[in-house]
Amino acid sequence: xxxxxxxxxxxxxxxxCGRDTxxxxxxxxxxxxxxxxxxxxxxxxxxxTRAGHxxxxxxxxxxxxxxxxxxxxxPALDEPVNVTVTGSSDGVARVGEVLEAAFRADEVGRVPxxxxxxxxxxxxx
Numbered sequence: 001x002x003x004x005x006x007x008x009x010x011x012x013x014x015x016x017c018g019r020d021t022x023x024x025x026x027x028x029x030x031x032x033x034x035x036x037x038x039x040x041x042x043x044x045x046x047x048x049t050r051a052g053h054x055x056x057x058x059x060x061x062x063x064x065x066x067x068x069x070x071x072x073x074x075p076a077l078d079e080p081v082n083v084t085v086t087g088s089s090d091g092v093a094r095v096g097e098v099l100e101a102a103f104r105a106d107e108v109g110r111v112p113x114x115x116x117x118x119x120x121x122x123x124x125x
């Protein structure tokens with residue numbers, strides 16, 4: 001924990017997926033939170049690993065920039081993806097709601113903290 005920038009920022013980390021799946025998830029989040037942009041990922045063939053090492057795709061969203069109603073046309077995911085969402089409890093809940101509206105989201109873990117909260121989801125569609 002400890003990865004969000006302030007109380008209005010929520011960090012999202014994707015693992016076990018390729019570039020296209022990561023972009024599909026990040027496109028939904030970027031539409032819901034204008035001004036947010038994913039971090040750069042590795043170049044290459046778009047696989048979920050790079051030279052035998054796992055790839056973690058990440059972005060930070062500013063929850064105060066939320067724009068409702070943009071998840072209605074979410075793209076289908078090519079594969080399931082593990083997502084870790086970290087930040088304030090309200091921010092994590094809001095980002096979780098956006099992901100749940102766009103994809104099938106199964107909660108697989110939760111870590112409460114004193115100032116931050118972490119939820120782990122498995123997205124599919």
